[in-house]
Amino acid sequence: MKKGVRGLNLTWAVLLAGTLTLSGCSLLFVAKGGTRTGKGKEAPIPVAEDLTSQINTPVTVTFMARPQETFSTVSYLFFGDGSQAVSIAYWNHLPPKRKLKAGALLKIVNPDQAPNLAKLPPIAQAPTPLPVPSFSPTPTPDVTITQIPRPRANHAFGPGEKLKFEVRALSMLGGYASLEVGNYTTVAQRPCLPLTARANSVFPFSAIYPVGDVQTSFFDTSDFLSWRFENHVNEGSYHADNHEDYDQIKHSFVRQHNDEPPETKPLAPFSQDIISCFYYFRLLPMEVGKTFSIPTQSSGKNYQLIVQVLKRETITVPAGTFDCFRVKPIVKEDTIFRNSEDIDLWVSADARHFPVKIRSGIVIGNIDVDLVDASFPPMNQ
Numbered sequence: 001m002k003k004g005v006r007g008l009n010l011t012w013a014v015l016l017a018g019t020l021t022l023s024g025c026s027l028l029f030v031a032k033g034g035t036r037t038g039k040g041k042e043a044p045i046p047v048a049e050d051l052t053s054q055i056n057t058p059v060t061v062t063f064m065a066r067p068q069e070t071f072s073t074v075s076y077l078f079f080g081d082g083s084q085a086v087s088i089a090y091w092n093h094l095p096p097k098r099k100l101k102a103g104a105l106l107k108i109v110n111p112d113q114a115p116n117l118a119k120l121p122p123i124a125q126a127p128t129p130l131p132v133p134s135f136s137p138t139p140t141p142d143v144t145i146t147q148i149p150r151p152r153a154n155h156a157f158g159p160g161e162k163l164k165f166e167v168r169a170l171s172m173l174g175g176y177a178s179l180e181v182g183n184y185t186t187v188a189q190r191p192c193l194p195l196t197a198r199a200n201s202v203f204p205f206s207a208i209y210p211v212g213d214v215q216t217s218f219f220d221t222s223d224f225l226s227w228r229f230e231n232h233v234n235e236g237s238y239h240a241d242n243h244e245d246y247d248q249i250k251h252s253f254v255r256q257h258n259d260e261p262p263e264t265k266p267l268a269p270f271s272q273d274i275i276s277c278f279y280y281f282r283l284l285p286m287e288v289g290k291t292f293s294i295p296t297q298s299s300g301k302n303y304q305l306i307v308q309v310l311k312r313e314t315i316t317v318p319a320g321t322f323d324c325f326r327v328k329p330i331v332k333e334d335t336i337f338r339n340s341e342d343i344d345l346w347v348s349a350d351a352r353h354f355p356v357k358i359r360s361g362i363v364i365g366n367i368d369v370d371l372v373d374a375s376f377p378p379m380n381q
Contacts, residue, residue, distance in 0.1 A: 035319055035374040042378050043159050046184055046191030048222040052150070054249050055223075055269050060109050067102040074100075078111035083264045087252040090266040110250045143308065146290040150270070151224055151283040155351045159183045159193065160377035163354060166318065167199075168368045175201040175211060177369060179355070181377075185218070188227045188245070192218040195275050209236050217275035223248075224280055229273035244297075246271065255300055268295040268302045277305055282353040286325050288312055306330040315346045315357050317370040322356045323349045352376065 063074065071085035078084070089096040091107050100106075161181040167174045182194035194216055201211040213235065218228040231242040243256040246267060253271075256262045272280050277296045284292055286309050296305040308328045315324045324346040342361035347353045354376075358369040 035376070037376045038160060038378050043184070045154070045158075045221055048191050048220070051223050051249065055251075060107050061111055063106045063108050065100045065102060065104040065106060069100045069102065069104075071096060071100070074106060074108070078108050083254065084250070084252060086264050087250070087266050143291045143306065145293045145306075148285065148292075151280075154221070154224070154283055155379055156282040156353050157181050157193075157279060158377045158379055160375070161354075162373075162375045163371060164373040165355075165369050166372050168370070169205075170366075172205075173202060174205045174367075175199060184221065187218040188247075190223075190227055191221045192227060193221055195219050195279055197275055211235050215275050217273050217279075219276045219279055223270075224283060225270050226273045226276040229275065244273065246273075246297075253297065263300065265300050266302070267297060271295045271297045271302065272305075274298050278355075281307055282347070284353075286327075286347070286349075286353060288325070310344075312349060313346065317357050318372040319356075319370075319374055322346075324356050325349050325353075352379070 063078075065074070071088050072082040074088055075082045075084040086096045088106060088108065089098070091109055159181055161179075163179040165177045165179075167177055177197070177199045180196045180198075182196060185192055185194060195218075197213075197215045199211055199213045200206075201209065205211075211234065214232045216230045217226050219225070220227060225246075225248055227246050227248070229242075229244040229246075231240070233240040233242075241258055244253055246253040248267070248270070251267050251269060252264055253267045254262050254264050272294055274296065277294050280294060281292065288309055288311055291306065291308045294305040294307065296303055306329070308330075310326045310328055313324055313326050315322050325348075327345050327347060329343060329345060344359050345355060346357040347355055354371075354374065356371050358367075360367050360369075
């Protein structure tokens with residue numbers, strides 16, 4: 001197995017995790033069992049400040065480096081520790097290990113010490129709002145991206161949603177995957193929904209290559225972006241624990257892999273992790289012919305996830321027969337797929353846009369991930 005596949009370093013992580021194992025809403029399906037909608041009122045959504053303007057236009061100061069200055073010493077000056085050294089280098093398009101010349105001008109984004117700038121070494125300019133640096137997207141097919149505003153309401157999912165999938169490789173049951181939305185919690189002083197993905201192999205595949213993976217994303221209920229991602233991987237003899245904390249305001253994140261020293265890396269504005277990117281996609285206004293671009297971070301790398309809405313189809317799976325949109329995510333390279341386009345996803349054509357089926361092409365054939373059971377909370381439509 002390639003290293004890039006481990007830890008579900010793939011788009012649409014939970015469902016692809018399965019591929020590694022060889023008074024609410026009105027659902028658009030013909031009842032066949034396996035789906036339930038809860039009764040009662042929708043759980044109240046916590047209210048939080050809208051951070052859009054802060055993420056789009058951070059405060060930036062220009063600092064004049066002193067003799068023997070390093071990115072670490074600059075980080076200590078403005079942030080109180082060395083955690084932002086790599087990000088400072090990134091903001092200035094410089095290698096993190098480069099020695100700084102006295103008098104060099106450095107841009108510092110959202111300094112924690114902004115109220116005390118007068119006490120710091122010489123500043124070439126006063127704080128001024130500047131555009132956030134953009135990240136170059138991953139090479140994509142020749143498609144036109146649909147320009148839409150960020151969603152401001154969630155009518156797709158909420159606490160209590162549970163989806164279970166069976167994974168079949170070459171028509172044989174290889175395992176199960178699940179998606180679950182937990183109760184509201186607080187991360188980085190923001191109200192969040194825990195989004196948990198699990199994947200497990202079953203016999204006889206489990207005897208050859210046991211899989212037991214769990215990933216959890218903490219998804220902002222107001223701004224619809226990720227603040228934390230946890231990944232616990234158990235695949236064969238490979239085991240890993242990854243923890244990532246995102247600072248969406250400072251455009252950086254800290255990644256901890258096993259017992260290795262934590263790394264601070266730059267983060268694209270409004271970034272998603274490999275779990276939250278799928279839930280964010282469910283909030284978008286889907287129509288045949290639209291193509292969406294979602295800034296996503298995976299294993300320390302920023303890229304643009306491209307998703308095309310191809311057509312509308314009726315799909316039958318163990319959970320029932322559903323009216324669906326067929327969509328195609330363009331996944332990153334270094335995966336088990338034959339190429340970056342060898343995956344199709346069907347999501348329900350109602351407001352929930354929940355996943356119904358995935359079919360992926362790998363070197364030995366196809367893998368199917370089908371919905372077998374679903375439980376939905378009541379949602380205001």
